[in-house]
Amino acid sequence: MERKGKIINHPQAHTLNESLFVVEASIRSIANTFQLSHIAFTANDLVDIYRGKKMSLNLKDVLDMYMDREMKIKTASRIRNLNSCRNRITEHLTELNINSIEYLDTTKIESIYEDLISKGVTKSTLKQDITFLVNAINNYAEKNKIYHMRVTPPKYGKRKPSDITFLDDAEVEIFENYSPKNEHELKAKNWFLLSCYTGMHFNECKNFDFKKHYRTNKKGQKYISIQRDKTSLVSNQRCTIPLIKKAIILIEDYFKNRNLKSDYKQVRAYNYTLNNIAKKIGIDKHVTSKIGRKTFGTLMILKGMTLESVSKMLGHASVVTTQNHYAIILEERIFNEFEKIDKK
Known part of the structure; x- marks a missing residue:
């Protein structure tokens, strides 16, 4: 009743x-x-x-539907990246015994993110994977009108200052004095030194053209004028990079008549050779193409160049970006300057 x-x-x-x-x-x-x-x-x-009529909350079905959509509108390279994200996030969730999106709300996803970070998973890669998962769930929710299952990306928090891997003056000198054993090592060594001297990253080095970018001002000073190739279009601004004598000699002797676009198709081969050279000369650091740019920015700051000048040469959209990236180095410079004052 x-x-x-x-x-x-x-x-x-x-x-x-x-x-x-x-x-x-x-x-x-x-x-x-x-x-x-x-x-x-x-x-x-x-x-x-x-x-749940005519609906599966199985994780595989959710990811399949999202990939089907993306394959119709994304480039081949982007699809390869998405497949990598899919494989990684599937592996992570399988380890956590999660095979359904039924209980994957925003709080749970944040919990998964923190758990994987504590296990040593790289933050930048994990953020891509979590974003892929969130997009897949929301796409599935929209398609099946299960709007209550939509999720939002986790709040990752502000970037915390971290140690910067760079080469000090002594280590750069060791690199300069190394005698390459073959053409591959010579090419990698000179590319890397060009980054250390100018702050240009891999794609900018690849696009460097002696006739187009190498210039002389009215005072006879040599410099590079180049359009920075950054991820954000807002940051793509033309930069003026004054050149030290070592950079001028390197550019005029090695890069003057060279087509850099044909040197490397991918950064992986360059990084592999670079790291092998570092091991041979006793530099106990994981040396990659990015280390050259960080070396330039760090040494300029430590030698007393203003943050505004370094920011402009690196092509940062704002000096705040430079402050965030080089926070640890700025602290070191403060202590160095204080020691000089204290000795007087």
Whole structure:
């Protein structure tokens, strides 16, 4: 018997009433989500979504649907990147015994992120993987009108200052004095020194053209004028980079008549050779193409160049970006300057 929405005179009346309450609460939640989305819906829509009619919350199905969509609109290289994200996030979630998106809300995803970070997973890579997962879930929710299952990306927090890997003057000199054993080593060595002297990263070195970018001002000073090739279009600004004598000699002797675009197709081969050279000459650091740019920025700051000047030469959109990247180095410079004052 049912009275005023409640079941009575039944051996399991209490359990049945609790079940009805849970069902009602769930359907109300789904209805509220529809209402906030300003999307038309029917009673049958609510019931179908609640029952999961014609719908799978299996993780593989969710990721498959997202990849199918992306393959129609993304480039081949971007699809390769997305497949890498998919493989990594699937591996992570499998290790955590998660094979469904049923309980993957924003809080749970944040928890997964923190858990994987504590296990030593690289932050930048993990952020890409989590973003891929969030996009896949939201795409699935939109397609199947299960709007209450949409999630938002985790709040990763502000970037914390971290140690910067760079070569000091002595280590740069060791690199300069190294005698390459073959053409591959000579090429990698000179590319790396060009980065250390100018702060140009791999793509900028690749696009360097002696006739187009190598210039002399009215005072006879040599400099490079180049359009910085950054991820953000806002940061793509023309930069003036004054050249030290070592840089001038290197450019005029080695890069003057060289087509740099044909030197390397991918950065991987360059990094491999660079790291092998570093091991041979006793530099106990993981030397890659990015280290040259960081070496330039760090040494300029430590030698007293203003942050504004370094920021402009590196092509940063704002001096704040430079402050964030080189926070640890700035602290070191403060102590160095204080020691000089204290000795007086």
